[in-house]
Amino acid sequence: MSSEQICAGRTVIVTGAGRGIGRAHALAFAAAGARVVVNDLGSALDGASTAETPAQQVVAEIEAMGGQAVANGDDVADWAGARNLIHQAVDAFGGLDVLVNNAGFVRDRMLVNLGEDEWDAVVRVHLKGHFATMRHAIEYWRGESKAGRRVDARIINTSSGAGLQGSVGQGNYGAAKAGIAGLTLTAAAEFARYGVTVNAIAPAARTRMTETVFAETMAKPENGFDAMAPENISPLVVWLGSPQSAGVTGRMFEVEGGKVALADGWRHGVAVDRGARWEPAELGPVVADLIAKSAPPEPVYGA
Numbered sequence: 001m002s003s004e005q006i007c008a009g010r011t012v013i014v015t016g017a018g019r020g021i022g023r024a025h026a027l028a029f030a031a032a033g034a035r036v037v038v039n040d041l042g043s044a045l046d047g048a049s050t051a052e053t054p055a056q057q058v059v060a061e062i063e064a065m066g067g068q069a070v071a072n073g074d075d076v077a078d079w080a081g082a083r084n085l086i087h088q089a090v091d092a093f094g095g096l097d098v099l100v101n102n103a104g105f106v107r108d109r110m111l112v113n114l115g116e117d118e119w120d121a122v123v124r125v126h127l128k129g130h131f132a133t134m135r136h137a138i139e140y141w142r143g144e145s146k147a148g149r150r151v152d153a154r155i156i157n158t159s160s161g162a163g164l165q166g167s168v169g170q171g172n173y174g175a176a177k178a179g180i181a182g183l184t185l186t187a188a189a190e191f192a193r194y195g196v197t198v199n200a201i202a203p204a205a206r207t208r209m210t211e212t213v214f215a216e217t218m219a220k221p222e223n224g225f226d227a228m229a230p231e232n233i234s235p236l237v238v239w240l241g242s243p244q245s246a247g248v249t250g251r252m253f254e255v256e257g258g259k260v261a262l263a264d265g266w267r268h269g270v271a272v273d274r275g276a277r278w279e280p281a282e283l284g285p286v287v288a289d290l291i292a293k294s295a296p297p298e299p300v301y302g303a
């Protein structure tokens with residue numbers, strides 16, 4: 001166990017924690033002293049159901065380290081399943097302090113070929129899968145707050161560069177991940193009164209999800225540091241889940257290897273206001289002037 005148990009005594013839910021980045025989060029929270037609810041329904045990369053039980057395997061790993069964990073196999077985007085997940089944490093460990101929304105899958109395709117089912121499935125698992133768990137968690141925390149018990153809780157959401165900058169071939173996924181960025185801002189503003197902070201990360205790591213998306217960055221370890229290991233994402237998430245991060249809310253962090261960056265989101269930019277309605281034909285030079293005075297947008301991944 002780690003000597004720095006900054007989450008000692010805290011109860012943490014990590015969704016999609018059977019594999020990849022979520023598994024690394026679950027193990028890191030356990031090492032930091034937390035009791036962990038390891039959620040994963042064991043789906044294939046495209047969301048198809050399988051007979052795999054990765055959540056149980058991660059629970060066994062945590063128990064082998066001397067930690068405490070329980071497995072949960074609910075679908076995070078199912079309303080009753082998300083409620084059950086929150087209730088299981090409270091029933092098993094007597095409360096809930098941290099919700100890490102991480103579960104999801106991809107069905108990549110160019111927009112011109114993207115099917116309705118591929119849109120619905122990916123937007124559902126990521127965007128509804130974040131809202132459903134947050135909604136049931138905040139209901140629990142609001143109840144605690146109203147009952148006069150001190151709440152010092154955290155939500156950490158998982159966005160993506162695909163949502164912040166765009167990504168060719170990932171229109172469904174990018175839209176869901178951009179939606180998560182927006183949802184994080186509103187939730188942070190609404191939940192502050194209950195003692196709950198809400199932040200998000202845009203990670204990059206080697207998992208089954210990224211084997212094809214950024215194959216060129218699948219470099220092997222150099223100098224003993226594997227910059228693409230999913231374990232590199234978790235220290236920031238554990239810190240965000242700890243009492244030490246109080247006061248940090250509504251933020252988006254980009255995390256990869258040893259790099260932690262604060263993303264600069266949509267802001268009001270260069271403006272012109274003449275105090276009267278424009279004629280459409282007048283706007284060409286006005287827009288050209290605004291563009292000339294602004295920073296160019298970030299490149300879209302894969303463009």
Ligand SMILES: NC(=O)c1ccc[n+]([C@@H]2O[C@H](COP(=O)([O-])OP(=O)(O)OC[C@H]3O[C@@H](n4cnc5c(N)ncnc54)[C@H](O)[C@@H]3O)[C@@H](O)[C@H]2O)c1
Pocket residue numbers: 015016017018019020021022039040041042043044045047054074075076077102103104105125129158159160161202203204205206207208209210
């Ligand atoms: N790997 C990266 O570089 C990267 C980059 C940006 C964002 N992300 C995001 O990080 C998160 C983790 O991705 P990963 O790369 O570890 O992928 P992964 O496929 O290794 O892990 C995702 C896990 O979520 C589980 N899951 C899927 N649908 C679920 C559902 N409905 N309910 C419960 N569990 C479900 C899967 O079974 C899987 O174990 C995802 O939200 C992903 O979009 C990853």
